[in-house]
Amino acid sequence: MSPHALGNDTLLHELEQLHRTRHETFLYGSEEALKRHTLRTGQLEAEYLHRFPGRQVTAARTRAGARAREAAARVESLPE
Secondary structure, three states: OOHHHOOHHHHHHHHHHHHHHHHHHHHHOOHHHHHHHHHHHHHHHHHHHHHOOOOOOOHHHOHHHHHHHHHHHHHHHOOO
């Protein structure tokens, strides 16, 4: 089914299912299964981003947030 035709709840459910099964498909799926999985994931993610361009982004999931975490870890590891 086209991602455009899915309701919001169904779109989110399908994305969750694909993200949950990605690792197993990558490790154990056939080349064709991996190609289909990658294609479908891209289609659904693109549709999600199209519908929700202003989605909330957690600061910790940005580059700046990652750098702040790394800096805090370095400070914590310094001898007192």
